[in-house]
Amino acid sequence: HLQLQESGPGLVKPSETLSLTCTVSGGSISVSYYYWGWLRQPPGKGLEWIGSIYYSGSICYNPSLMSRVTISVDASEDRFSLQLSSVTAADTAVYYCAKYERRLRPDGFDSWGQGTLVTVSS
Amino acid sequence: QSVLTQPPSVSAAPGQKVTISCSGSSSNVGNNYVCWYQQLSGTAPKLLIYDNDKRPPGIPGRISGSKSGTSATLGITGLQTGDEADYYCGTWDSSLSAYVFGTGTKVTVL
Numbered sequence: 115h116l117q118l119q120e121s122g123p124g125l126v127k128p129s130e131t132l133s134l135t136c137t138v139s140g141g142s143i144s145v146s147y148y149y150w151g152w153l154r155q156p157p158g159k160g161l162e163w164i165g166s167i168y169y170s171g172s173i174c175y176n177p178s179l180m181s182r183v184t185i186s187v188d189a190s191e192d193r194f195s196l197q198l199s200s201v202t203a204a205d206t207a208v209y210y211c212a213k214y215e216r217r218l219r220p221d222g223f224d225s226w227g228q229g230t231l232v233t234v235s236s
Numbered sequence: 237q238s239v240l241t242q243p244p245s246v247s248a249a250p251g252q253k254v255t256i257s258c259s260g261s262s263s264n265v266g267n268n269y270v271c272w273y274q275q276l277s278g279t280a281p282k283l284l285i286y287d288n289d290k291r292p293p294g295i296p297g298r299i300s301g302s303k304s305g306t307s308a309t310l311g312i313t314g315l316q317t318g319d320e321a322d323y324y325c326g327t328w329d330s331s332l333s334a335y336v337f338g339t340g341t342k343v344t345v346l
Contacts, residue, residue, distance in 0.1 A: 151335075160238060161273075161281065161324055163335040176334045210280055219328055220335035222271040222286035229280050 116141040118211050118227035126205075126234050132198040136211030136227060143192040144169040149214050151223060152185060152196045154207040162207075166220055167194055174218050201234045208232075239264060240325055240338035247344040252315050256341045258308040258325030264336060268328040270308040272301055273337075275322045284323075285310065317345050 122134035136150070143150065151166040165175035169189045176183075179198070187194040198205060208231050212223040241259045248254045258265065258272075270288050273281040283292055285301035288308065300311040308327075312319055325338035 160340050161326070161337040163337070174333075177332065178334065212280075221269065221328075222283050222292075222326075223273075223281070224283045224286070224292060226280035226282070 116213065116225050118213065118225060120209060120211050120227045120230040122230060122232070124231060124233060126201055126232060127236050128202055128234055129200055132196070132201050132205065132209075132232055132234075134196045134209055134211075134230065134232070136194050136196075138192045138194075138213075143187065143194065144189045147215050147217075149216075149218055149220070150187070150194050151212050151214060151220055153210045153212060153223070154205075155210070155229075156204075156207040163220060164196065164198075164209075166214075166218060168218055172218050174220075203234050206232065206234045238339045239329060239332070239336050240327070242323075242325060242338040242341045244339070245342045245344065247346050248315050249346045250315055250317065253311065253313045254315060254343055255312075256310040256323055256325075256343070258310070258338045260306050260308075260327070262306060263331035264306075264327050264329040265303065265308055265325075266306040267330060270301070270303055271326045272308075272310045273324045273326060274319075275324065277321070281324065312343070315343075315345055319343055320345050 152164040182199045184197040208229040210229045211227045213225040272285040275281045288303040289301045298313045
């Protein structure tokens with residue numbers, strides 16, 4: 115049974131870089147046609163896709179965040195990471211990692227991590 | 237704001253049926269597969285429907301999805317108290333080059 119777990123600081127200062135890691139267990143991150151994404155949800159608000167990656171390193175980002183986002187993968191450790199630079203209070207959200215299949219362009223996210231709240235505050 | 241519009245809330249008595257609409261455009265719902273997610277309070281979303289009308293393993297048959305033109309619909313029959321949650325539609329938007337979610341609908345079981 116595939117499991118995803120987000121980890122990283124729960125508090126980040128304004129203008130700094132938010133860094134999170136998603137560790138995949140119960141399976142390999144390198145399975146063909148498994149794709150991995152980052153999403154977020156501000157408190158009391160809706161869901162937003164941030165970007166996605168394939169174990170080979172192919173990436174796609176949400177254009178609205180692309181200038182500040184870097185997603186990377188470490189297939190040998192079955193984990194992938196998110197960096198979001200120059201954060202502001204508007205980046206305060208629960209951040210989720212999730213899996214989907216078939217192609218890099220996101221499709222139905224069928225496995226999710228539990229989510230981790232990141233607060234941007236001084 | 238989201239390019240996919242959902243009603244803020246729907247409600248019905250136990251055992252009854254609810255439907256949730258997801259209205260978009262030709263750049264998203266009209267030409268791409270739609271998914272539906274259920275988010276119970278304080279938990280991660282769960283995939284209920286993919287490819288407009290397909291259920292992942294473990295999702296009961298009382299959950300259904302459909303699509304016509306630029307609108308998609310989620311149906312839940314035999315409503316249970318455990319169905320109280322927020323529901324989101326999601327799909328690719330070819331103009332934005334982004335995966336987008338609907339505004340979300342809160343289902344209340346009366």
